[in-house]
Amino acid sequence: MRVVEVTAYGGPEVLRVTRRPEPEAGDEPGKVRVRLKAAGVTMADLRIRAGLYVDQMGGLQPPFVLGTDFAGRLLDPAPGPEGLLPVGTRVAGFVPWYEELTGHGTYAEVIWAEPDWLAPIPDEVDFTAAASLPLAVITASQGLEQLGLPPGATLLITGASGVVGRLLLQLAAAAGLQVIAVSYEGDENELKVLGAKHCVTRGEPAEVLRKVREHAPDGVDGVFDGALVGAPMLAALKDEGCFVAIAPDxxxxxxxxxxxxxxxxxxxxxxxxxxxDKVAARELVTRVADVLPLEVVAEAHRRAEAGRRPGRIVLMI
Known part of the structure; x- marks a missing residue:
């Protein structure tokens, strides 16, 4: 089967399409096989490839296969969240790459998956949209829980134009939070439709903080740092507020x-x-920025690093 290997730490040029043996039924007790149709390209993929997380990866060294988000069809029956999922079921999920640290990611034609990673895809949702969602929506929903803010509290989201930020914005607004979204210029109207109360154009941290203070002069109750700004954003918070970071560094x-x-x-x-199900019912909006074949994975990484087009870049497999 085709896979994409990281051959060394570096830029997109270190990615190589190669072949590995296809998994055989029963080789991994407790896991099932999924034949992939699509895989998302995440910010974590870019940072792992660049060597930014070497200290968190134990003894794992290249070559290894990147990828967390996926959508495809079951090759083996699997227990699902609401009953048995038969062979052929369209499923989506994500591989907890850091917890596994096997080097077996989703830039591949067939993967092994734990049944509790898998959710059935509604008929109304295509593979590309499904592959854009799992890691981002769990990051957003889990982050909202970690913030623990009551209705009416003020939440600052950096990176609100990004995949995770847009989903968190929608979930936070539905939970009754007052959201200040730090976004690309030009995204303001769309983000307000999704639930932002105020929008601030991204820029240098000092300038962003100045604009945030115009809307929250006493500070905000929580910060979700989707743009990986880090420590400078603490200044936006009230004493005893909460800051949620999505990158270990x-x-x-x-x-x-x-x-x-x-x-x-x-x-x-x-x-x-x-x-x-919410995406199928048009109650939650996800966005795909580009769809590219697996063979041009290096170009997919270049586009993801350029960063301006909102939405997830998805590899078709």
Whole structure:
């Protein structure tokens, strides 16, 4: 089968399409096989490839296969969140790459998956949309829980134009939070439709903080740092507020009684199913920026690093 290997740490040029043996039924007790149709390209993939997380990866060294988000069809029956999923069921989920640290990711034609990673895809949702959602929506929903803010509280989201930020914005607005969204210029109207009360154009941290203070002069109750700004955003918070970071190298030290949390997403099949059902019902909006074949994975990484087009880049397999 085709896979994409990281051959060394570096730029997109270190990615190589090669072949590995296809998994055989029963080789991994407790896991099932999924033949993939689509895989999302995430920010974590880019940072792993670049060597930014070497210290968190134990003894794992290249060559290895990247990828967390996936959508495809079951090759083996599997228990699902609401009953048995037969062979051929369209499923989506994500591989907890850091927890597994096997080097077997989703840039591949067939993967092994734990049944509790898998959610059935509704007929109304295509493979590309399904592959754009799992890691991001779990990161967003889990982050919202970690923030623990009551209705009416003020939440600052950096990176609100991004995949995770847009989903968190929608979930936070539905939970009754007052959201200040830090976004690309030009995205303001769309983000307000999705639930933002105020929008602030991204820029240098000092300028962003100045604009945030115009809307929250006493500070905000929580910060979700989807843009990986890190410590400078602590200044936006009230004393004893909460800061949630989504990258291990962007977790600031606490100050002024601020609670600092690291949001590392954990698979949750039922939550992914609920999110996919909401997408099918047009109650939750996900966005695909580009769809590219597996063979041009290096170009997919270049486009993801350029970053301006909102939405997930998806590899078709």
């Amino acid at each position: 962007r977790v600031p030290a606490s100050e002024r009684g601020i609670r600092v949390e690291f949001d590392r997403a954990r698979p949750h099949a039922l939550r992914i199913k609920e999110a996919l």
